[in-house]
Amino acid sequence: MKPDVVKNPVASLKAKNADVQCVIDAVAGNQEFFKNALPMIASENITSPLVRQVLASDLGHRYAEGKVGHRFYQGCGFIDVIEAKAIELAKEVFRAPHVNVQPISGVNSNIAAFFALSRPGDVMLALAVPSGGHISHARYSAAGIRGLKIYAHPYDNSKMNIDTDKMLKEIKRLKPKIVMFGASLFLFPHPVREAREACDEVGASIVYDAAHVAGLIAGGRFQDPLREGADVVTASTHKTFPGPQGGIIMCQEKWAEEIDEAVFPGTVSNFHPHHKAGLAIALAEMKHFGRAYADQTIRNAQALASYLDEMGFSVLCKDQGYTMSHQVAVDVSRIGGGSLVAANLEKAYIIANKNLFPWDAEAGKDDPSGIRLGTQELTRLGMKEREMKEVARLIKRVAIDREEPEKVKKDVIHLKSQYQTVQYCFDGDGAYEFILR
Numbered sequence: 001m002k003p004d005v006v007k008n009p010v011a012s013l014k015a016k017n018a019d020v021q022c023v024i025d026a027v028a029g030n031q032e033f034f035k036n037a038l039p040m041i042a043s044e045n046i047t048s049p050l051v052r053q054v055l056a057s058d059l060g061h062r063y064a065e066g067k068v069g070h071r072f073y074q075g076c077g078f079i080d081v082i083e084a085k086a087i088e089l090a091k092e093v094f095r096a097p098h099v100n101v102q103p104i105s106g107v108n109s110n111i112a113a114f115f116a117l118s119r120p121g122d123v124m125l126a127l128a129v130p131s132g133g134h135i136s137h138a139r140y141s142a143a144g145i146r147g148l149k150i151y152a153h154p155y156d157n158s159k160m161n162i163d164t165d166k167m168l169k170e171i172k173r174l175k176p177k178i179v180m181f182g183a184s185l186f187l188f189p190h191p192v193r194e195a196r197e198a199c200d201e202v203g204a205s206i207v208y209d210a211a212h213v214a215g216l217i218a219g220g221r222f223q224d225p226l227r228e229g230a231d232v233v234t235a236s237t238h239k240t241f242p243g244p245q246g247g248i249i250m251c252q253e254k255w256a257e258e259i260d261e262a263v264f265p266g267t268v269s270n271f272h273p274h275h276k277a278g279l280a281i282a283l284a285e286m287k288h289f290g291r292a293y294a295d296q297t298i299r300n301a302q303a304l305a306s307y308l309d310e311m312g313f314s315v316l317c318k319d320q321g322y323t324m325s326h327q328v329a330v331d332v333s334r335i336g337g338g339s340l341v342a343a344n345l346e347k348a349y350i351i352a353n354k355n356l357f358p359w360d361a362e363a364g365k366d367d368p369s370g371i372r373l374g375t376q377e378l379t380r381l382g383m384k385e386r387e388m389k390e391v392a393r394l395i396k397r398v399a400i401d402r403e404e405p406e407k408v409k410k411d412v413i414h415l416k417s418q419y420q421t422v423q424y425c426f427d428g429d430g431a432y433e434f435i436l437r
Ligand SMILES: *Cc1c(COP(=O)(O)O)cnc(C)c1O
Pocket: 043, 105, 106, 107, 108, 110, 133, 134, 136, 182, 183, 184, 209, 211, 212, 235, 236, 237, 246, 247
């Protein structure tokens, strides 16, 4: 979609240079667009105004290679305080024996975990991308950089989950070095507990990629991989976990040294200290509000799924209650396909993504059958089950009734105008205000 031209709404953001003005206008346009839109990309979230403020601080200019108290450069005293606090809070919030907050993204966290736990040529069992696996688990990406040989978890399409019995057989047959769990299309908890004994038998480590569900785990509302037998948990800090864009690794004490060395000097130099200050604040928010936020996010996903089902959509996994996470998967293959539906929704200012389902790859289909909807960001903005009904109706008007998206957009903007503050934080005012002057 070509974005609407937005008159720069912030008078103070006037540049003396046309190139700079172009960028500032796009920044302002994006701000205005998301202020008016329903953001439902399952991998995104909105941070509190306080988090955004520290992201804009001087910390973003600094280097602090090394560990707390043992830096390679001078001038890191305050960064020590911040990183130590982030580690302390993350240990508490994730109930983790050891934490490293330095990875700068989820993929970076995975690469570090692969470096810590495997050698080139080792075997890894992980979900294939069409089954919801992330590209960084694939041989053409991060896992390939480590030289891992990848085999796909057996997948049960009807349950949208790993087939546990077949997985146990594969673990015994392949004797992998790493068994990977976690996914990008992630409706139900993975069989971590079930895999532990077989992994012990063959000497495999379990890595759980919590990129999508870290906020739900922190809130105690999804599975608890560290208690279920995971050796290492990697995550992004900006999907259901409502922090700045970044990464984090939690692990059992026995892997602490390997993980720390795989992060630095292994795969990270500058760890973007401003993002870690934001992470520490987001962790404090989750310590206080995480349970309520995770709870409402999942309730909202379940409510949205059942309203969409009632309104005539084909929502996956009805027999299992649709979802136990923040995600809802809808098969739109009979109403135009994922590409068309997602594009029309965008014209109505409802932002979601087309999504491949496992059977698409089997059928050699290019246009994904589905769309994936996430409720975490709308939840952060204060929406509850009642609003999910409204949202479902708006989606129906675009995707089933084929109403002019421009018309639906007006009602989207009206609904959104009532949700302009971030909840589950200490300073929720002005979700879409510029903080720079
Ligand atoms: C998003 C995602 C990642 C990548 O995280 P980034 O922070 O974007 O690098 C890794 N694993 C899974 C399962 C994801 O969904």
